[in-house]
Amino acid sequence: DTEVTQTPKHLVMGMTNKKSLKCEQHMGHRAMYWYKQKAKKPPELMFVYSYEKLSINESVPSRFSPECPNSSLLNLHLHALQPEDSALYLCASSRQHEHTGELFFGEGSRLTVL
Amino acid sequence: GESVGLHLPTLSVQEGDNSIINCAYSNSASDYFIWYKQESGKGPQFIIDIRSNMDKRQGQRVTVLLNKTVKHLSLQIAATQPGDSAVYFCAENGYNTDKLIFGTGTRLQVFP
Numbered sequence: 001d002t003e004v005t006q007t008p009k010h011l012v013m014g015m016t017n018k019k020s021l022k023c024e025q026h027m028g029h030r031a032m033y034w035y036k037q038k039a040k041k042p043p044e045l046m047f048v049y050s051y052e053k054l055s056i057n058e059s060v061p062s063r064f065s066p067e068c069p070n071s072s073l074l075n076l077h078l079h080a081l082q083p084e085d086s087a088l089y090l091c092a093s094s095r096q097h098e099h100t101g102e103l104f105f106g107e108g109s110r111l112t113v114l
Numbered sequence: 115g116e117s118v119g120l121h122l123p124t125l126s127v128q129e130g131d132n133s134i135i136n137c138a139y140s141n142s143a144s145d146y147f148i149w150y151k152q153e154s155g156k157g158p159q160f161i162i163d164i165r166s167n168m169d170k171r172q173g174q175r176v177t178v179l180l181n182k183t184v185k186h187l188s189l190q191i192a193a194t195q196p197g198d199s200a201v202y203f204c205a206e207n208g209y210n211t212d213k214l215i216f217g218t219g220t221r222l223q224v225f226p
Contacts, residue, residue, distance in 0.1 A: 033214075042217060043158065044216075102160040102163060104160070
């Protein structure tokens with residue numbers, strides 16, 4: 001069982017909708033991540049939070065808006081998405097600020113944009 | 115291996131045989147490498163890691179080899195089992211960075 005919990009597991013939304021993906025971990029990790037994964041492709045880094053501050057944004061379009069309310073929670077707010085944004089969105093956490101430890105992944109939220 | 119288009123490289127092995135999955139990395143400054151296993155419908159799961167000051171590291175039934183000269187990483191799985199069937203990704207990160215970059219995956223299929 002993963003110790004990183006993501007909700008919802010599946011989400012279908014229209015291009016004009018606003019929705020959010022949520023991620024929670026209680027391992028005391030201080031770094032949290034969002035990755036996007038298309039079918040048959042490796043996960044691609046989107047955002048990194050270290051100590052609740054955004055440390056990396058991989059030039060992600062502004063229709064994706066991350067938020068880290070506290071050290072256990074990570075959200076990804078979605079607005080005006082495109083069909084090509086349909087993918088598996090993976091949240092992960094790690095112990096340390098510098099990325100020298102393993103990432104613990106959730107099982108992902110599968111997003112379909114109609 | 116390298117993927118072409120939408121097709122993942124696939125390694126098919128018989129149950130009980132050893133498997134070797136290869137990965138080439140491009141950043142000579144990378145100092146930390148991880149192998150992940152991703153089963154269908156699940157997130158990636160950590161298998162084993164290795165730092166750049168090592169050439170080899172062993173875990174339970176798995177061994178990772180690092181050749182910095184040719185920037186090559188391999189994962190060896192001993193006595194492969196049906197439960198090992200999954201997509202395997204290598205990942206690397208550079209010195210003092212939060213970025214973990216995944217390589218192209220390899221699908222491992224285990225047949226009886």
